[in-house]
Amino acid sequence: MLYANDLACVKGDRPLFRGLNLQVAPGAMLRVAGPNGYGKTSLLRILCGLALPESGEIRWNDVPINRDRETFHRALLYLGHAAALNDLLTPLENLRFSCAAGGDKVDEDICIDALVRIGLAEQLDLPARVLSQGQRRRVGLARLFLGTRRKLWVLDEPFTALDVAAVADLAATLSDHCAAGGMVVLTTHQDAPFAKPPAVLNLAEVAW
């Protein structure tokens, strides 16, 4: 269970939001909505522990995340704006590295399966610099197909640059993850065909 209490965020000199409370229970999906510049990405980064809130507290299973960072980060999978791909490495090398660096032991076969499933069968051995935006996005998303042991998925604009079929596939994967007791927090500007409409947190309502 992810729980945030009375969060406030200031970016530079600009106050973004305050008095924000949220709760994500197992099986729940939360969509963070709001116009550009209202702090969606900032909120996700704060929820992951990458940035510190101006005030307020975030708890994972009733423990503040800064007190037991390791347990929280073992349960968390965050995919940000940048796909975390190195241009000199192939999609397979990139995926294997992100798993190993995150402390997950994953076989090469499983990585290949995930990349094939997400539609990169032809690009396995190409350097990432020749991939299109959508394909780069997919390499990052491939972690979702093997990261099911991680309970909490925090996804920043996961649908950007994906084609219609990939959007449907990803929405189904997210719905399945929730149905299996996982949690998803995401931002998106587009309507995706989720099995169950996600709860919505509108940042415009808590703007400072």
Add this chain to the structure above:
Amino acid sequence: MSRALGPFAAVLDRDLLLAWRGRADVLVTLAFFVVVVCLFPFGVGAEPNQLRAIAPGVLWVAALLSTLLSLHRLFAQDHVDGTLEQLLLSPEPTVLWVVAKISAHWIATGLPLVVAAPALALLFDVEQSALGVLVLSLALGTPILALLGAVGAALTLGLRGGGMLLALLVLPLFVPVLIFGAGAVDAHLSGSGAQAHLLLLGGGLLGALALAPLACAAALRIAVE
């Protein structure tokens, strides 16, 4: 233990692979080292005794400058492409992979200098018995430069004009390493023995290895925030 070594090995492997794929960058660092060293005889004249006397200092200053040249690359790419965020979200201790990154960086940029130094020393007609001391001093000293430099690289990450600032920040910290590194060869040549200098460098390396990764990890956390 093996679980803790996972991310260390993963980062080390990947960075060495990246250094190999981008070996042009590595060669530039080495070429810079060679060119700077070779410039000195043109500048100060080809008097053999004089060249012999300045050789340790010249080699050390050149090694220090070429280390500086490659430092800003240490975290820059990972910062831009988001890898750094993912690494910071790894449940494993941050210092672990920071040490792996610095090690890989040293193997790719520092080790070639250590290997090339004896050949360049011969250009300056340095006594053959001193070559071992020179190599040892560089082998102990350049990792210290990499460790201290990594802290500077982390602190200046993402800043505009970070490269210049990085140089200003770390060059003063490099001074003791330079003194004891070049001093080791001089001490050997003057007959007083290089042991004291080398022990101090070794102590400095252990100290830097213990403290620099912690500072580096803290600076990286601030940099991505």
